[in-house]
Amino acid sequence: MSFRHFIDVMEREGRLLKINKPVSKRLEASGILAALGDRPVFFERIKESEFRVVGNLCTSKEAFASYFGIKAEELVPRMIKAMEHPTKPEVTTTAPCQEAEMKEPDLDRLPILYHCSKDGGNYVSAGVFIINKGEGLGQNMDIHRCMQIGRNRFSIRVVAHRDMDNALKRATKEIDAVVCVGCSPAVLLASALSVAENQNELEIANSLEPLKLVKAKTCDLMIPADCEFVLEGKILKERHDEGPFIDLTETYDIVRKEPVFEVHKITHRKGAIWQALLPGKLEHRVLMGMPREPTIFKKVNEAGVKCLDVSVNPGGCSWLHGIVKIDKRHEDDGKKAIDAAFEGHKSMKHVFIVDKDTDISNPLDVEWSMAMRFQANKNIVMKEKQKGSSLDPSAEPGTAETTKAGFDLTGPAKKAGTKFEKAEFPKVNLKDYM
Numbered sequence: 001m002s003f004r005h006f007i008d009v010m011e012r013e014g015r016l017l018k019i020n021k022p023v024s025k026r027l028e029a030s031g032i033l034a035a036l037g038d039r040p041v042f043f044e045r046i047k048e049s050e051f052r053v054v055g056n057l058c059t060s061k062e063a064f065a066s067y068f069g070i071k072a073e074e075l076v077p078r079m080i081k082a083m084e085h086p087t088k089p090e091v092t093t094t095a096p097c098q099e100a101e102m103k104e105p106d107l108d109r110l111p112i113l114y115h116c117s118k119d120g121g122n123y124v125s126a127g128v129f130i131i132n133k134g135e136g137l138g139q140n141m142d143i144h145r146c147m148q149i150g151r152n153r154f155s156i157r158v159v160a161h162r163d164m165d166n167a168l169k170r171a172t173k174e175i176d177a178v179v180c181v182g183c184s185p186a187v188l189l190a191s192a193l194s195v196a197e198n199q200n201e202l203e204i205a206n207s208l209e210p211l212k213l214v215k216a217k218t219c220d221l222m223i224p225a226d227c228e229f230v231l232e233g234k235i236l237k238e239r240h241d242e243g244p245f246i247d248l249t250e251t252y253d254i255v256r257k258e259p260v261f262e263v264h265k266i267t268h269r270k271g272a273i274w275q276a277l278l279p280g281k282l283e284h285r286v287l288m289g290m291p292r293e294p295t296i297f298k299k300v301n302e303a304g305v306k307c308l309d310v311s312v313n314p315g316g317c318s319w320l321h322g323i324v325k326i327d328k329r330h331e332d333d334g335k336k337a338i339d340a341a342f343e344g345h346k347s348m349k350h351v352f353i354v355d356k357d358t359d360i361s362n363p364l365d366v367e368w369s370m371a372m373r374f375q376a377n378k379n380i381v382m383k384e385k386q387k388g389s390s391l392d393p394s395a396e397p398g399t400a401e402t403t404k405a406g407f408d409l410t411g412p413a414k415k416a417g418t419k420f421e422k423a424e425f426p427k428v429n430l431k432d433y434m
Helices: 003-012 028-036 061-068 072-084 163-170 185-192 201-208 282-302 333-344 363-373
Strands: 017-019 041-043 052-055 128-132 139-143 146-150 153-156 175-181 212-215 222-224 229-242 256-268 273-276 306-311 321-327 350-354 380-387 401-408
Touching (some): 003 273, 028 041, 061 072, 061 185, 061 282, 072 201, 072 282, 072 306, 128 163, 139 163, 139 185, 139 201, 175 222, 282 306, 282 321, 282 333, 333 380, 333 401
Parallel strands (some): 350 401
Antiparallel strands (some): 041 052, 128 175, 212 222, 229 256, 306 321, 380 401
């Protein structure tokens, strides 16, 4: 299912709100998306652009699950399977993303949003970058924010020591790059996963859902054939200010000198639809946090604890907190799961381990587990002077050193006949009664 098809499905199901009134890409569109929270929105008319805009598409784990036609708790196993068994996509020579082409690349024609009043400029926030990593490592696919600094130039945020940064350090000259906007949720999810450097994320995306690739117009990179927009060009050795921009925590990130991406060609689908992704809001958080869940899941299982599900939840900015559901079989399973979870996501600050009867998507249910099954003098694991996340403003400035804590909210391994066992009500199908 493509990005376009997913929009059509949401419209048929009555989930998509269409706005026909002309809306500005400067502050107005982002304000509407923020006010509507998790409601998908389709802007039919953007004042400064010929192209339409859609946003708030995948603001929850459930939204991603609905795209794949599965339950939310089935997402982590599906991601793990795709990561462990990548498959090569089909290659085509004709693609929707190359149906139309701008005579001259002009970013001002695109509905690139200016989100908030203190932003450094217009930002592409759902741009999937594809580059060649060099040294026989193949392609890399990742999401990087891009601040427009000219009619055909961006300054792109590149996090140190990640694949893009490593590739740029290896390169002796400018490198080819392609930015795809309006990708399917499968491609977006694969691009956000933490994988080995020699893995091709497009092959993982193909295992999540079959897709076709096409060769870019100006270089040898292979790209998703059904994305909406393709921006082809080169990442230069030149650097430019990037920022301010809003991070996961809904606070402003600092201004840095970052690499410049120069756009040489823009192709797009006929009637192309631009994807807007609000920084710091639910869709941004889900795309950052959910791809960390498979690594936590695997580490907990490797520690000999039966992991059932994981949520890197929005309450912790989908980065600093995690909730891990286990099938507790031994009394030390909770403590072992805490240690393993921190190994699975090293930026995590607090982790909560719960029993299989706890709904990890319901904060009230998790809090119930803390109230009923937790004793602070017995069930906390403290880890002082740990490397934390630069996103945590309470961490030590400069080093990001922090104190991590794990909370074992599980009851005894054998709860039958005790007050730790939660009562179950009969299950009914309400459609039979309404």
